[in-house]
Amino acid sequence: MRRYHRRTLASDLRSQIEAQRPYLLRYASMELRNSDAAEDAVQETLLAALAAEASFAGRSNLRTWLTGILKHKIVDAIRRASRERPFESVDDESTIEDLEALFDETGHWREPPQAWPEQALQEKQFLQALEKCLTALPARTAQAFLMREHLGFDTPDICKELGITSTHCWVLLYRARMALRECLEKGWLSR
Amino acid sequence: MKLSCKEASRLLSQSLDREMTLGELARLRLHLTLCDACRNFSRQLKQLRQAVARLFEQ
Numbered sequence: 001m002r003r004y005h006r007r008t009l010a011s012d013l014r015s016q017i018e019a020q021r022p023y024l025l026r027y028a029s030m031e032l033r034n035s036d037a038a039e040d041a042v043q044e045t046l047l048a049a050l051a052a053e054a055s056f057a058g059r060s061n062l063r064t065w066l067t068g069i070l071k072h073k074i075v076d077a078i079r080r081a082s083r084e085r086p087f088e089s090v091d092d093e094s095t096i097e098d099l100e101a102l103f104d105e106t107g108h109w110r111e112p113p114q115a116w117p118e119q120a121l122q123e124k125q126f127l128q129a130l131e132k133c134l135t136a137l138p139a140r141t142a143q144a145f146l147m148r149e150h151l152g153f154d155t156p157d158i159c160k161e162l163g164i165t166s167t168h169c170w171v172l173l174y175r176a177r178m179a180l181r182e183c184l185e186k187g188w189l190s191r
Numbered sequence: 192m193k194l195s196c197k198e199a200s201r202l203l204s205q206s207l208d209r210e211m212t213l214g215e216l217a218r219l220r221l222h223l224t225l226c227d228a229c230r231n232f233s234r235q236l237k238q239l240r241q242a243v244a245r246l247f248e249q
Contacts, residue, residue: 107195
């Protein structure tokens with residue numbers, strides 16, 4: 001009787017873990033920009049979670065636990081990818097020439113940034129717009145940005161994982177922020 | 192030397208990723224007290240950071 005009970009609990013947890021798959025996949029896809037790599041990372045996460053069921057016992061939030069595992073799998077995938085396909089130091093993502101156009105000859109903003117209303121940032125539409133703007137970024141730029149802002153890497157670690165110099169890293173992050181704020185201001189704030 | 196908005200925006204971005212020198216901080220501060228647009232930009236960078244955190248929580 002007791003054994004039967006335990007087995008039901010285990011299969012409950014298993015189906016709850018499986019139910020988190022779409023969320024984890026969306027999350028991994030945003031980070032990795034490659035659906036195969038995202039699928040693999042999620043699959044590895046689910047397997048690791050099932051193997052470590054016991055370590056979940058007593059924790060309250062399944063999604064948080066799974067996301068924690070997934071983060072490590074994502075970092076592994078990024079590391080593997082940058083080893084297989086080293087970052088080209090000369091490419092479109094490493095210059096800021098196109099950003100020059102945002103400023104006039106004297107270095108002033110051509111279109112000065114606006115104050116974003118705090119209230120509006122809480123809206124669901126804002127996050128949807130942000131997701132869209134992130135998707136529009138070049139892959140490495142988005143990856144560097146999300147490693148920094150989301151996975152919480154220090155810049156030297158991002159450089160190391162992506163195989164680039166720290167100056168290059170700052171440029172990528174600057175590019176990402178400039179592009180995102182402009183995309184949000186045009187696409188969302190000026191609705 | 193005074194910063195332009197172009198230079199200030201780069202430094203503001205870098206200030207989220209590395210330690211600023213005292214000179215850089217002083218020049219940034221001076222620029223921000225005089226420039227609404229860069230103050231907005233600086234705020235937006237922080238709002239962006241918070242929004243990214245929320246995006247992944249939903």
